[in-house]
Amino acid sequence: MKLGKILVTSAWPYIQHVLHLGNLLPILSADVMARYYRLKGHEVLFVSGSDVHGTPVEVEAVKQGVSPKELTDKNHELVVELFKKWAISFDNYTTTESPVHKEFVMDFHRKVAENGYVFTQESELPYCPNCKRFLPDRFVEGECPYCGYKGARGDQCEQCGRLLDPTKLIDARCSICGASPLFRRTVHWYFDLPRFSDQLREYITNNKQFPDNARNFSLRFIKEGLKPRPMTRDSDWGIPAPFEGAEGKTLYVWFENVLGYVSATIEYFKTHGDPDRWKEYWFDKDSKVLCFIGKDNIPFHTIIFPALLLATHEGYNLPWNVSTNEWLNFEGQKSSKSRKIGIWIDEALEMFPADYWRYTLMANRPETSDTNFTWKIFLEKINSDLNDTLGNFIHRTLTFINNYYDGKIPKPEKLDDIDRKMLDAISEYFKEIDENLSYFHIQAATRKVIELAREGNRYLNEKKPWKTIV
Ligand SMILES: [Zn+2]
Ligand SMILES: [Zn+2]
Incomplete structure (x- = not known):
């Protein structure tokens, strides 16, 4: 059976500052799911990029007394290095200043305008x-x-x-x-967003895999009545608005950064010498587009982005799922650069290895309500889950194989009831972890992995293979 292609995307971070741990959640979740689909044998492309336009950057540049371009060039480079250290497996991490993106966005909006929207x-x-x-x-x-x-x-x-x-x-x-x-x-x-109200309502209602937070928010938003949204700004920093008479205006960021999911796919295949293959991800009906976002980005991904794709009349695939995380608070408070609350993704790695953070963030992923990061939880997760349970199990197993079998796994001889029970448990856990991930329940999946390691320790304690060996 041929598996469909999957485009995994994470919301393009604003890079007026380095990100905090909460900002990293959509990116890390997308990374986990991209790895999962690759393991399942899908052809996966994982794209995102820095959102360098828009007023957060402009405001910060004014405060620092530099140009927006200087600020974002510097921060983009920094963030690219950090994502490598965090082991995020992007196939293409680009920026909204990329020429491919700018050209695509301007062509796209010329079409939307020609179609009368x-x-x-x-x-x-x-x-x-x-x-x-x-x-x-x-x-x-x-x-x-x-x-x-x-x-x-x-x-x-x-x-x-x-x-x-x-x-x-x-x-x-x-x-x-x-x-x-x-x-x-x-x-x-x-x-002219209101003209898409019916199509959007149908799209959201029919996409059963949307999480409740994204679905409920979006349906309420449509019910309250969609309004035309301004697409342009009186601002110099951004992509020029490609409309007749709009000289000197730029596009509002949310009318261009979401199109980056498409342009980053185009850019990837262009640089890999296969300039038409991006269409397989965006037009083949057995391909899926997945978006990972924080909850403040819901309306842009379930309403504005799909409406823009519909407005081209070209048959683009709309996002198949918009996996939306709630907030991760820090010791009970919202992270804030100005109030110095939270942990930033650069300083996090100066304190502990990336795997510690990756695990803790996913085990504590705010999926249905806000969660809280505390140092107490962090230490518990590292000491109890990673060290005592998972680390201990792997260490015991490898040491045993090394000491008694010269580092090679021997062929099992006769299986007894304990062995068979363990093998059954492994396939049962395997199924449950797979099922949890297929529903985007990453938090539950991480819990199951630790439970499986706990089973493994129990098995070793029960069998005491070091005693029966001859
Ligand atoms: Zn002023
Ligand atoms: Zn409010």
């Missing part, structure tokens, strides 16, 4: 009289009108995940200088 509209947007610029997205902060979160941004509330419109923020202020913005008229290009 783009229109212009004049609106009032926040403008800082002090900084003399419009304040898109993270350049403006205020209180969320839905949940009351004080640090909501112009495009989205991090707390409740809702997409926002900057005019709705309560007590809006410029995030560079803190001044209250004025509202000025400007023209923007809008994506």
